[in-house]
Amino acid sequence: MGPLITFYALALLAIVSAAITAFSRNIVHSAFALFGALAGVAGIYVLLGADFLFIIQIFIYIGGILVVTIFAVMLTQGIADVNVSNRAVGVLPALVTAGVAGGVMFYAIIHSSWYHARPGSATPTTYWIGDAFLGPYVLPFEVASLVLLAALIGAIVISRQEVRE
Amino acid sequence: MTPISYFLVLSALLFAIGVLGVLIRRNVIVMLMSIELMLNAVNLAFIALGRQVGSIDGQVIVFFVITVAAAEAAVGLGIVIAVFRNRATVNADELNLLRW
Numbered sequence: 076m077g078p079l080i081t082f083y084a085l086a087l088l089a090i091v092s093a094a095i096t097a098f099s100r101n102i103v104h105s106a107f108a109l110f111g112a113l114a115g116v117a118g119i120y121v122l123l124g125a126d127f128l129f130i131i132q133i134f135i136y137i138g139g140i141l142v143v144t145i146f147a148v149m150l151t152q153g154i155a156d157v158n159v160s161n162r163a164v165g166v167l168p169a170l171v172t173a174g175v176a177g178g179v180m181f182y183a184i185i186h187s188s189w190y191h192a193r194p195g196s197a198t199p200t201t202y203w204i205g206d207a208f209l210g211p212y213v214l215p216f217e218v219a220s221l222v223l224l225a226a227l228i229g230a231i232v233i234s235r236q237e238v239r240e
Numbered sequence: 241m242t243p244i245s246y247f248l249v250l251s252a253l254l255f256a257i258g259v260l261g262v263l264i265r266r267n268v269i270v271m272l273m274s275i276e277l278m279l280n281a282v283n284l285a286f287i288a289l290g291r292q293v294g295s296i297d298g299q300v301i302v303f304f305v306i307t308v309a310a311a312e313a314a315v316g317l318g319i320v321i322a323v324f325r326n327r328a329t330v331n332a333d334e335l336n337l338l339r340w
Contacts, residue, residue: 098264125291128283139310172259173257180252204296234319
């Protein structure tokens with residue numbers, strides 16, 4: 076019973092925050108509501124026994140991506156700017172598209188016969204993740220570090236101030 | 241133990257909200273945030289299904305997805321700031337320089 080109540084609380088937090096992120100007219104509200112959505116999903120990770128990814132979610136999404144996003148909001152809009160342009164367009168086609176995508180997923184989830192997982196105790200996953208990184212996933216792991224390096228340099232080059240003589 | 245369909249339904253809901261956000265918003269930063277929502281939904285499905293089959297692969301792939309999301313946020317927001325500096329707008333409809 077306890078895990079179910081926790082699940083509902085975290086799911087409610089994630090869904091409501093995600094809705095505010097996507098539908099709020101104020102972009103600053105969107106950015107701060109993203110925090111709730113990411114934190115809710117992080118809590119769900121704990122329920123699923125993924126302790127390492129919980130920490131990673133907090134570090135990278137909330138500590139990194141969210142802060143960068145808020146920086147971008149502040150740099151482009153201006154806090155004092157009341158006229159924050161974030162109106163909605165094309166609501167009907169968007170609703171149809173999202174409804175079809177969500178409906179297909181719901182249908183697949185409800186009508187699939189999932190076999191029941193063995194209820195195991197929550198054990199640390201770091202050993203097995205490290206094992207996988209140095210075993211079958213060693214090449215993707217190295218490529219990922221290369222991608223990150225390229226993205227870092229690219230972001231600096233793209234967003235730096237152009238100096239003209 | 242919470243059934244897997246609960247987690248998958250939550251994932252589908254988050255994904256649908258992300259799709260809606262990308263389609264109805266014209267502010268590029270909000271569109272990027274909605275893409276992060278969709279990536280999070282996919283991560284959730286990966287972890288839930290990985291636990292279901294008792295495999296660590298789901299979590300390892302989520303790690304790579306988070307890596308790509310971080311790169312996407314850094315480069316995407318860098319582009320947004322560069323565009324804002326040049327065009328003074330972050331409205332996707334006004335960024336039509338390459339359109340004819």
